Amino acid sequence: MKISELSIQRPVLATVMSLAILLFGVLSFTFLPVREYPDIDSPEVSVTTFYRGANPQVVETEITDVLEEQLSTIEGVKVMTSSSQEQVSNITIEFNLKRDVDKAASDVRDRVARVRGQLPPSADEPVVAKQDVNAQPIIWLALFGQNYNTLELSDVAYNVFTERLQRLNGVGAVQIGGNRKYAMRVWLDPQRLAAYGLTVADVEGALQGQNAEIPSGRIEGTGREFAVHTRGDLSKPEEFGSIIVANQQDHPVHLSDVATIELGAEDDRNIARYNRAPAVGLGIVKQQKASTVDVAHEVRKALPALRQLLPPGMQLDVAYDSSTFIEDSIHEVVVSLVVAVLLVFVVIFVFLGSLRATLIPAVAIPVSIVGTFTVIYFLGYSINILTLLALVLAIGLVVDDAIVMLENVYRHLEMGKSRMRAAFDGASEIGFAILATTIVLVAVFVPVAFLTGRVGRLFSEFGIAVAVSVLISGFVALTLTPMLCSRILRRQGGGHDEEEGAHAADAEAVAPARRKRWFDRQFDRFAEGYEWAVRASLARKGIVLGVTVLLIASIGVLFTLTPRSWCRPRTAAGSSPSSARPRAPPSATPTATPAWSRTSTSRCRRRTACSPRSGCSARSPTASCSWGSSRRTSARRPRSWPR
Secondary structure (H helix, E strand, C coil): CHHHHHHHHCHHHHHHHHHHHHHHHHHHHHHCCECCCCCCCCCEEEEEEECCCCCHHHHHHHHHHHHHHHHCCCCCEEEEEEEEECCEEEEEEEECCCCCHHHHHHHHHHHHHHCHHHCCCCCCCCEEEEECHHHCCCEEEEEEECCCCHHHHHHHHHHHHHHHHHCCCCEEEEEEECCCCEEEEEEECHHHHHHHCCCHHHHHHHHHHHCCCCCCCEEECCCCEEECCCCCCCCCHHHHHCCEEEEECCEEEEHHHHEEEEEEECCCCCCCEECCEEEEEEEEEECCCCCHHHHHHHHHHHHHHHHCCCCCCEEEEEEEECHHHHHHHHHHHHHHHHHHHHHHHHHHHHHHCCHHHHHHHHCHHHHHHHHHHHHHHHCCCCECHHHHHHHHHHHHHHHHHHHHHHHHHHHHHHCCCCHHHHHHHHHHHHHHHHHHHHHHHHHHHHHHHHCCHHHHHHHHHHHHHHHHHHHHHHHHHHHHHHHHHHHHCCCCCCCCCCCCCHHHHHHHCCCCCCCCCHHHHHHHHHHHHHHHHHHHHHHCHHHHHHHHHHHHHHHHHHHHHCCCCCCCCCCCCCCCCCCCCCCCCCCCCCCCHHHHHHHHHHHHHHHCCCCCCCCCHHHCCCCCCCCCCEEEECCCCCCCCCC
16 A cells, blocks of 8 residues: 555654654643543433422422423423422423433523413522533532531631632532521510510511611712711621610610520521531532542642641541542553553564564554544543543454554565565555454444434443544554564564665574464464364354354343343442432421431441442531422332331
């Protein structure tokens, strides 16, 4: 082929082309994100509606049912899940993979607008949002201390750590789990209200009117002017207690006369625990294109500096890190990749019997594997388990073409030709066969990328990675391999070159490359046994055909009997990165839930081998409970709470 002849005549050109492929692959590898699996999540849209003061049953009948009836008719809906909790209705709609998430969100907004008039007037506007799977925290930090309550922990987490964590490379947002903000709690006494003839609405009106910043304008003079600031917001319990709720018989009724006022938490219905101790969780959300492993490394690198900012007695630990599962899984695949490369080197050396001959096809492995990262980068893929498994599989395929080229050139070299002439003749004979083999392999793996559904999206990166590596290996076999054969390959015995002049010295330098060894004798015996088996099969054609038909039929039967299921991913250690979100019994109060939470945590630890890297929810600071909730799923009904 012309490309092989050009590479042999211009070795620098062949070398530069392979080095360019290698260089672009290395550069692309540094920019590729690292994931555990390809992105196979379906597009999701959520509808959240707040109805202040309503219990779960009212939220379900007045809001959730009305929205569900309208949203269930949207095109492409796969699963719709609804949750009716106290004051909140949440509906999550999962669409088919082919559905565009922007168009799906537009359809959801249109359907919600149609039934807005049927919702209660006091309910807030439904919030329609696209669910981003990448917006989930990849690492949770637990902030806890024995002598600190959750209010103080939340204050340190928000004012000290949130801004500093957001400055790290790749961090998109920071979520605070179990957050409790300071607020002024006003506990009304119904008997005192009745004695003064007041209602809750009177107290609410007094708070809104007398605890507000009021614009006061400015004072203008001849040469200067001043902005007037009237302090109207209150910050101390005594100041709130001085609010006048009403005047009865020229006697003012203050808020302290009908209520108890204290500084407390704005919302005490969220609980977060770490190792059975009250804690506050800091959830790190990565940016959309950032690598999970890189962001986790940045956070861990910043932990020593963050711990120096902690007050005495307060601790900051890593409670959950999803990058550990990714690193362990990818580490195992990389080890398999290295072992496969070494085994290929050993096998080639054993069969060829020459280190020079072994290096020629071995060069095709790094060029083909590393060059594949360039295509993976430009297609928007990532480094994950499946792409690395594809490269492990491709190691055995990428050396085939180079070995075929090497053997054919060596055959011509044994005829007494010079290395240059043997490379020309061998490449011209075998070039189209290598091209045909490459096209056949590509035709086998490329259709995998066009599979539909979740499985198709899962294996698309796998098929493309194998096909690209095979294509590059075919290019290397037609360019770099014949060039190397014309420069470093030697033959067994002496012989004379067909060319004169400069090629005479080349012929004298030829040294023995293959020797009859123990392995060769054993291989000859194996070849004799194989020849005997072939002759026996040809002599008994009927028996061979019958056994073949029986094997094919048994394959079909076993395929139909094999169970089919969607396998849950497991970590390298053999444990699944799972988490549990327990729910308290209906009507459980915030004061009773901590005891129930401790009981469920103890059961979880007895039944599962929890560790900081196992993903057990008993150690997660994000476990929260909602009281008096009612949850429904349109696909299936959950179990009722055991009595």
